[in-house]
Amino acid sequence: MTVLVQSMPWQRTAAFSLSLRSGVQAEPDDRGGLSGLVCEIVQRGAGSQSSRDLVAIQDNLGIDRNSGVSTAMVSFTCAMPADSLEPAIDLYADIVRRPHLPADQLDDARMMSVQELRSMEDEPTHRVMRRLRELHYGDRLGRSIFGTIEGLESITQDDVRNHYVDHYHAGGAILAVAGNVDVVDVVEWAKANFGDWKTGTAAPLPEPTGKATYEHITSPSSQTHIGFAFESIPYGHPDYFKMRAGVGILSDGMSSRLFDRVREQRGLCYTVSASCHSLKHCGGLFGYAGTTPERAQETLDVTLREIEHLVDDLEVAELDRWKVRIQSGLIMEQESSASRASSLASDWYQLGRVMTTEEIESDIESLTLEDVRNYWLNHPPADYRIVTLGPDPLVVN
Numbered sequence: 001m002t003v004l005v006q007s008m009p010w011q012r013t014a015a016f017s018l019s020l021r022s023g024v025q026a027e028p029d030d031r032g033g034l035s036g037l038v039c040e041i042v043q044r045g046a047g048s049q050s051s052r053d054l055v056a057i058q059d060n061l062g063i064d065r066n067s068g069v070s071t072a073m074v075s076f077t078c079a080m081p082a083d084s085l086e087p088a089i090d091l092y093a094d095i096v097r098r099p100h101l102p103a104d105q106l107d108d109a110r111m112m113s114v115q116e117l118r119s120m121e122d123e124p125t126h127r128v129m130r131r132l133r134e135l136h137y138g139d140r141l142g143r144s145i146f147g148t149i150e151g152l153e154s155i156t157q158d159d160v161r162n163h164y165v166d167h168y169h170a171g172g173a174i175l176a177v178a179g180n181v182d183v184v185d186v187v188e189w190a191k192a193n194f195g196d197w198k199t200g201t202a203a204p205l206p207e208p209t210g211k212a213t214y215e216h217i218t219s220p221s222s223q224t225h226i227g228f229a230f231e232s233i234p235y236g237h238p239d240y241f242k243m244r245a246g247v248g249i250l251s252d253g254m255s256s257r258l259f260d261r262v263r264e265q266r267g268l269c270y271t272v273s274a275s276c277h278s279l280k281h282c283g284g285l286f287g288y289a290g291t292t293p294e295r296a297q298e299t300l301d302v303t304l305r306e307i308e309h310l311v312d313d314l315e316v317a318e319l320d321r322w323k324v325r326i327q328s329g330l331i332m333e334q335e336s337s338a339s340r341a342s343s344l345a346s347d348w349y350q351l352g353r354v355m356t357t358e359e360i361e362s363d364i365e366s367l368t369l370e371d372v373r374n375y376w377l378n379h380p381p382a383d384y385r386i387v388t389l390g391p392d393p394l395v396v397n
Contacts, residue, residue: 001170001197003190004344004354006178008337014179015079015338017345018092021202022074022167024145033113033147034155035069038163040109041101043067047094051105054091063088064338069145071279072205073349079338082180086189089175093193096168103157110152117146124225127217128387129288132227135385136284138209169200176344179337208282212383216393224296224390226289228304230381235278236351241363242375246310247276247285248322249372255321257306262289268299274307280350285381297394300386307381311373319369326364330357 027034044051058065061084067076076095078088120126134142175194177186233243251258251274258272269291277284287307291299333339334357347354386396 001173001175001190001194002348003187004174004176004348005181005183005186006340006344007181007183008179008334008340011180011337012082013079013337014082014085014177014181015077015336015341016085016089016092016175016177017075017077017341018096019073019075019174019176019345019349020096020168021072021172022163023070023072024143024147025071025141025203025205026163026167027143027147027151028159029140030151031147031155031159032143032151033117034151034159034163035074035167036145036147037106037109037113037152037155038160038168039067039069039074040112041105041160042095042099042164042168044102044105044109045100047098049091049094051102054095057087057091061088061091071141071145072202075345077338077342079341085177085179085181085186089186089189089193097194097197099164101157101161101164106155106157106160110155113147113152114149117149117152120146124219124221124223124389125288125290128225128227128389129286131215131217132229132286132385132387134210135213135215135387136208136210136229136231136286137279137282138206140206141208141279141282142210166200167202170194170197171200172202174345174348176341176348178340178344205280210385212385214384214386214394214396215388217387217389218393219389219391221390222292224291224293224299224388224392224394226291226296226300226303226394227287227387228300229284229286229385230383232276232283232285233379234281234283234350235346236280239375239379241367242371243379244276245319245322245367245372246376247274248325249314249318250274250307250310251287252322252325257310257318258287258303261306262299262303266298266302268295268302272299272303278350293391296388296390296392300388300394300396304381304384311376314369314373316369319367319372323364323367327361330361333357 024035063078063080065078262272269289272289274287
């Protein structure tokens with residue numbers, strides 16, 4: 001286990017992110033949703049505490065908590081008054097090391113997961129973007145963190161226990177702590193709680209297998225939902241911020257090109273956006289637009305044209321505006337122990353090191369318009385994955 005600590009003495013709070021290598025990539029192919037279900041069940045009683053006891057202790061400590069799974073990790077994040085940090089770490093050591101895994105609560109946890117999945121099936125934006133992720137990364141790497149109905153319904157208590165035994169361990173785990181804390185104290189608490197925890201290995205992420213394609217989901221809707229993606233570079237690549245600046249010019253804020261030129265000037269859609277997504281070894285640019293069926297074709301055509309012609313008329317003012325937004329975000333992160341803890345964990349997993357805010361700020365500030373232009377000229381958008389949902393398919397060239 002790697003322990004990362006950043007002292008922020010001006011804060012009155014502390015936060016931690018505890019991440020284990022138990023994401024959806026660790027699931028068997030026919031048990032989609034298993035990692036999320038185990039994440040839920042380990043929190044239903046641990047150590048000497050029942051499920052209700054755990055909730056009461058968390059509330060008494062003032063813990064604002066969250067948990068969830070990603071492609072590679074399961075994470076437990078907590079923010080709290082700084083004085084609550086030590087007992088909170090003790091508590092979560094019980095949760096991940098000594099869970100009860102109550103068999104009599106499996107069906108209840110399963111029902112919650114199935115209901116959540118079904119509610120998302122009623123949300124067209126989610127359906128489009130989930131399918132787009134599968135097409136972009138491939139069936140294995142792009143599998144949904146929410147699983148499938150069939151996978152959830154097939155999970156047994158043995159599956160839960162085996163997954164826990166195989167994937168909840170110190171190997172590749174990260175405990176990131178930030179806030180008004182003493183570094184030496186935190187390290188000692190980590191040693192006391194996790195020093196003798198078993199270790200293990202995690203399988204590397206599979207390679208992406210997606211390819212250019214278009215898929216339409218027919219729906220008798222008064223709207224058409226458009227999702228698009230193409231390959232990009234991951235966080236940690238030397239050119240990442242050059243790519244990210246271009247995405248920011250396209251879609252960061254109400255002054256960005258997609259919002260202004262597609263939505264405001266032409267009135268083609270009610271929402272349009274693009275953002276970059278990064279896994280450890282690959283990435284993608286994902287975009288979405290929601291519009292009417294009558295305007296859907298033009299919305300798609302104009303949106304892709306704006307992306308493809310980004311470099312034609314780049315302006316210094318656009319880059320400067322994006323830099324200010326990033327710097328503002330970095331400043332606000334310094335006001336949030338929870339945000340900083342999450343960034344520490346993400347950096348360590350993605351990069352194998354932590355980027356300081358000063359380093360990020362320096363990288364951002366040094367970017368020039370030529371840097372952005374050259375990156376996008378050398379890495380033009382191509383091989384689109386496109387998913388639409390609505391009454392009629394669109395024409396994709």
